[in-house]
Amino acid sequence: MGNSHSHHPNESVEKPDFSVRRRSSAKQITSAHVPALERLFQKLELTAEDDNGHPGEITRATFENVFHGPLQLFGKLLYEQMVTNGHHHHGDKVRGRITCEQFVKAGKEVLKLFNETDQHKYYFKLFSQGKEQLDKEGALRMIHIAYALTLSSSMVPYAKNEKDEQVFNAVLESMFGMKSEIKFSEMERWMESNCPHMVAGVHNWVYTILTGSKMPEELEVSRVPMLERFTEGQHCMTMGMVWMLTGSLPHMFTHTEEKDTDPAAQAGTKNPLLTSFQFLMKLARLSRCQSWVNLYDSDEHGLSMNRFSHHVTSYNDPTITLVSFEGRNIYCIAEDVPWREGTSKFGREDTRLIQITPVYRVVQSGGPLVQWSITDRNIPKGIHFGQSGRLEVLSIPLDFDMAKHYGVQCQLHHVEMWGCGRVESLQLQQKQKQWERKEVEKQRSRKLHRDVNWEENPDKQLLSWGGVEVNHQYSRSGAM
Template structure:
């Protein structure tokens, strides 16, 4: 966060500022010394040595509104925490309180409130955060615990990390197209605990640096969405507050959180005739919404943002530079569609191939074992049967339960073969063909994880592409059905039948006479 200068001061600060700068009024400017670098501050936390404070209009207006509300309700010449939280973060009071305390601590104010100048200075420094790693450190510290011993670094507890994750989840769900449906996820606590177990193991607290590095390597986008929401709030809240209708909590903000679509595009008419209540209900055995949120923040962005399927008939004008720029900035949530569920479609290699092959988009394969473990294979490409290991950048193997662990993240680690002789059969994932991390047998009944065999009880496959991916797969399935019907109803002439191999087979079976 960069420092800004100010020529505007609060009451009681002008005289101090004048005395500080009087030495440079006549003659040469004094050279900067180490004592000059340490800025003096007003009791309310403003840097009174600073000049040329750039008035950022949204923050300027916001500080004036909060100052007037504080003065009218509390009679304080400044901004208090209660007004900051209730006006800007009414739905996330814990987050708002922690942010205000951080702004107050950074300003080193001696009063309980923040002066308007100090508030503007700290908000601008907060908005000036651009580096992802710095943003991550700020939010981990936000939920950390200060140490009483100045020689020991600050730390964060497992409860603090869980609170941070809960804030990330709540904000993401409230601003997805589901609009608050995330609060209904029954598996939320289990999902958060899997992440906490992965970070802390058996420890109760860890250093802020260690936790920051874990998020940086595994789930940095979860935290970055919170910062996006906070920046959006600080820069747009003044509009609603000026109109006296209150801040709406950033309802216009869209975050890249997937929305699970459990409708199977290849279900028959009998299954589609079920009640609407059942069709919109997510089964407990399927991937919960909180787990989808976690995967959207940890997997590469191609899984949470729909990727268009290339088509020769597509409009070429959509690939213009302006459209590409908009697509990169877009935060439109994708809809993950259930392609295969072994509980409904049956267990077996042929059932897996029937529902998964032909889907031209990224897919997520979830494998559930009898001993309550869940593993994920993320494929960025279309699944194909081959004796070679395939997969481009974006292939990931993850343990979801009981702990969240990214096991491998490399290209060319996926293998699927059920028919080619002389090669291992089944589904595999891992960089070493001799010792794959995860291996499913050819009957899709057993799963071998790092050399330990488990019983496989269910499989889910979710498609992460855009709707055209499902439409392409649906067209392929329709073509296959028509082709099979056409081959079954081939009409033969009498001359063709006389030389047909089926005729000789029937004669060998004892049937000599035929009807015309």
């Protein structure tokens, strides 16, 4: 019930305007990194297990053996791409050796991919193994490897569970539809509309490996944030969802902290992706993305409007909200402004409404998109998602007892919100909550006059935000 495997007939998907900062001086870095490519080739020569009877060349096995664990297949595909420059065909015999000159030339071709469209073309050829069309098996390999390498380049420990497979299959469902193969132009259209930075993490990782240094900040996109207070399997959010969302969302949701993190400090980690090529990455200093912090989780805090309000209010930075309901549906509401209760909708140009499963797609982009009404008697109470003048996509009534999906009533399973802002934002929210709790104590000790109209008393909203149950019809769970 409420399951949507295709676009609603009255819902058109807008094409988001994703911009990536590029500087004209960036193209000069290609020649500057030639010495780094030559040094890398020499280091690869030293890793050869057998005596190298061909000085100035390395074997395919030597190249591929540097890649371990989840990266083993990628090493095979990257070697084929560098040797053939993407012009090989499935079944063709790929040369078993590569010279230093060929390696440097192929490396320069990769390093000059500053435009994301050019990156998409390069990695389409890599994962299709030179064919003109990409099949579902190749696309799934691309998704798995892009996920692993994006986490690695963001210095986030690798993790994957069965929920991630559901997300990845939802991507395939959206990208391919009824087709078994797609051309580059079809993949590019889908990426532009839904996830333009899907392979950006792959390119960030390859750039770092080839140069021994991090990608310039103006060229780096799709950084994956750490999740504070996160335990895999105990939230609706998974790392697979985080990765897909960072490939879809504007930069403001994944901005970088003003500090560097030394990957050498990660040497003790159990993450195989960070130990691979460790000797090449000692000089790299990869930027870390701003963490996301869990503000509200209905399993922990209670599935109620009262508890939602208590944990959400006073957080003044962008947020990610997940809504899970029957039909395997999970929606993401990325808000670029603080949540506010009232009669008008809120959200600016970076706001997104994204369906994550069973089909991954950007449903609407740009605000105002969210209306949150608790007290006004003239409009429907609850939370409503969808742009004005268009069919409402999703809503949650005041009682938090169901969800309406395009007007169809569905069982509500889970709601959670993640804060995407600065550390200071959470600290300011906590200070505000402390002040509110003190005010609540004052109100509790104050004897209300019998002739006061409680429905119109301004203290009612303050008590509600402080966690005091002021009207039982607002909540199915008043637990603190």
